[in-house]
């Protein structure tokens with residue numbers, strides 16, 4: 294031991310470092326790897342190989358992870374973000390599967406982290422944060438600040454924002470997490486004139502042309518009839534009587550003047566039958582259209598232009614994720630949720646989902662708890678017109694690990 298440099302043995306050579314000590318024992322160089330599993334743990338040494346003109350590698354595995362995965366009980370701290378209810382703290386640690394609707398992502402991440410810690414033989418520690426972490430005036434808050442100030446090594450999945458990359462590295466997506474506006478499409482009757490929709494415009498033109506043609510032909514046949522006989526309930530051969538009869542057919546009404554002879558009657562019969570068929574088709578279509586959703590809102594700009602109420606989940610993140618945008622569409626939507634000088638449109642998830650059900654209401658939230666509540670409260674047909682629109686345009690959520698953490702590689706692999 295005498296030749297071993299005491300200073301070197303005190304160095305904080307942590308698990309991510311690749312330090313090899315080469316000792317010359319006259320015949321050859323003996324190579325030894327040195328590292329510590331935790332900053333205050335003992336220095337561990339493992340043979341790396343020998344060198345005497347040629348290098349002989351004696352590592353059992355080439356991957357750093359497989360050689361160093363035993364952290365020997367070093368304590369790793371997980372930061373858990375509690376947003377929905379403080380009772381999550383209790384259920385999370387007991388893992389009793391109660392109140393699953395609260396902080397679902399946190400619970401999934403906790404279970405995954407538990408297995409990761411077991412694989413690394415690390416001691417499991419936890420802290421609770423009450424905010425995901427946003428940079429306001431250069432200062433971080435919440436979970437990201439906890440990681441930055443070394444209170445935690447890793448944390449709950451969070452959405453990837455580029456400025457968070459200054460503090461953390463994102464590893465794996467343990468629990469998918471999406472933030473969206475969820476709403477039911479406004480009914481078709483609300484956004485367009487459903488009276489003209491049952492037929493295409495070509496059909497409307499064809500009906501007008503046929504009506505005009507039958508007016509003319511009725512006029513001709515009745516003109517001929519008046520030469521054969523005269524009768525008080527007969528068409529008098531003028532264009533106005535012919536028009537009266539065709540318009541009453543269009544309106545599905547009877548008319549007291551009518552043709553008396555076969556040509557006019559055949560014409561009248563066909564006119565009434567054709568218009569009756571059209572009338573039946575029209576009514577059937579209107580009934581369908583009255584209940585149809587519109588599909589009119591598919592993008593954020595359409596949502597901004599629509600007249601439906603915009604609101605957000607009444608939790609901490611809603612106060613941060615909606616604001617940092619500069620373009621007019623985002624600002625407009627933000628202002629509708631948080632009108633200046635008025636109470637912001639924040640609703641508890643139960644109230645928000647009920648308002649989605651009633652319609653003309655878009656609710657911004659992490660979608661998983663919203664859908665869970667929808668499943669509990671919606672009828673099947675009320676789910677058909679549900680739509681999502683993305684506001685934050687973010688990436689998925691990934692598990693953050695402190696950027697310069699020596700355990701980054703280990704955590705990334707497990």
Ligand SMILES: *[C@@H]1O[C@H](CO)[C@@H](O)[C@H](O)[C@H]1NC(C)=O
Pocket residue numbers: 375376377378379423
């Ligand atoms: C939970 O408790 C913390 C600290 O006591 C508090 O800051 C936070 O607002 C609480 N969260 C909820 C959802 O009640």
